Amino acid sequence: MKETQILLVDDEVIFTRNLSKLLEVRGYEVTIANDGKSALRAFGEKKFDVVVLDLKMPGMDGIATLEEIKQLGLFTETLILTGHGSSGTKAKADQLGAYAYLNKPCDLDDLLDMIEMASKKKHYTEKLDDLGKMIR
């Protein structure tokens, strides 16, 4: 099976480097973006199954980035992983259709579980869509 494509969006460079290392070891293909703009640019080059998105970033923040990603109309699931969680942003993220909302620091196993589930969801949604198209 094709490797799961992950887009890791976080302004903490060390964190993104470390996490990508860990994920790659576990068989994921990871692309790093350290701000919202470069995350959106990355979508122009690749398709991602799961986006791991930080909320508090300079320039374009996580919520704005999520909005933009949703407008692209791609099949992709977003996990919010933030150290700045609050009920307001959680509600907003839920509303925008984020798959899950995780607080930093988060256990790697939990994150992996979430990524797996999100990736599956993305996969099935895509398949469902294909089936729908075929029927039509």
Added chain:
Amino acid sequence: MQDRATLNGDTAEKNGNPQQKIQYGKLFRRFILLTVVCSLVPLLLVGWGINIHYTRFAKSRLINSLQTQLADHRKIVELFLLERTSRLSLIAQTHSRDYLSSMLNLDTVFEILNRQDGSYTDLGVIDAGGRHLAYIGPYDLMDKNYKNEFWFKKVMEKGIFISDMFMGFRKVPHFIIAVLRIEKEKKWILRATIDTKVFSSLVESVQVGKSGEILLLNRQGVFQAAPRFSGEIMGKAPFPVGEIQKGVRIYVSESITNEKTQRFPRQIIAQTWLAEPRWLLMIRQDYAEALNEVNHANKVTLIFLHLSALVILIATIVVTHHMIAVIKKRDLEMDYLNRQFMQASKLASIGELSAGVAHEINNPLAIILTERQILLDVAGQLSDLNPDFKIQFLDSMEQIDSQIQRCKRITHNLLRFSRRTHSVIETVDINEFIGEVVELMEREARTSGIKFFTDLEENLPVLRSDPSQLQQVLLNMITNAMDAHDGTSYGNIRIHTRSDKNKEGVNIGISDSGLGIAPENLAKIFDPFFTTKAVGKGTGLGLSICYSIIKRLGGNISVKSEAGEGTEFTMFLPFEPPLELKESIMTKTKGEMP
């Protein structure tokens, strides 16, 4: 001693601190002083002014009255003497010596003289040699020779003479009036004795108050009439008469005590010298009696004045007391509001700060966690690791993980504290709810020997509140209660519910038999980061989170504690959540569902 700390301000402030008490005392005294100065001083000044004025007026009236009395009496005495002298003169001038020398004629004249008032005791005609030519009277004086008597010489010189009182041949106090007639160059004297009783009655019969008297003295200070009190006729007055002076003299003599142990209190005296004979007419009265009426009036005025002052003083004290009470109440309210405000702003600013800190710490924590995982990954791939190192390495990794988890708990607590969490209002059966929480905790408590007792009021109405937040509060309180038994192997935790007096909510009491809270810590226990637990065991946020939750749910929380005896927390929860909470939930819900 039992201390009570409240953040809802119901009792702790009522006693006030000593500093405040002193301030209220000062205020009280200042009010009293001001009122007294502004009301009593003018009252007393006016009172005293009137008093002085009235006394002066009364004194001048007394002096006037004494003057009049004295003048009247002087006139009476002088008229009496003048009339007696005139009659004698008339007889001497109109009758010849020969005529009067006849006992029969003299008797007739004597009878006519006495027909009016009988004031003549005897009547005698005396020749120039001092012998009686004729005599009518009760005494046998016919053969007496007056040539060497003092009055005889005087009358021969002056023509008319009124003697002082003297004893004379008859050895009875009397005085005489003698007139000289020169008839054909022969001198003869008509001499009469004045009835001492009739004369004395002029003076004695006069009463001046209870203590007053009229005195008649000659120049040597001998009484010419019997005084009421001061002595007897012909007796020497116990005071000097002084020099002859014109007019009326009024003065006050200080109290004197003479050798005869007779005591004269302070007296007011009016005196005047008669023209002829030179006798001193004196009215004297006890000063106190003379001014009795004035004194009485003054006394009444003073009593009235002081009573008024007393009434004003009492009224002032009562009014001031009331005012101070009002001020105190106002202060307490202010104090309470201030505290509320302080607590709220403290929580808000600490909330902001802690949220910031938590966020900033979460990112490095996440990095540490990933670094740890990388190390573990790398180590897992290495097969030729020193076994000792491997054991140590895994131990350290475990420790790093547990410390990260600890940090995470702290930051999550901080965030929960600061976060205006999304409240959900649901129906809560508080008794059932407490039962569930207790069941949850009992398992943990059993190992530490702590027993739970619940006393829940039956048929309590259901609450409309946020169950997840309530659970957080209850769990926190019960955990605290259990921690309070640290070091003992047994203990009780009692939980009771009672509906509020006004039927607006429910009171929940959680009491433990633990160590209690030191009095100095009572006021601080709801402050964020205040903890008495060992480092690493508590963040000091539990109770402040409980406090802010309960406040948000429209309730109150208070604590009573006795060091060594235990602690009791009492929470009030309203049946209905406050309006602000309902509104905030409504707006949020609207925002979420466009």
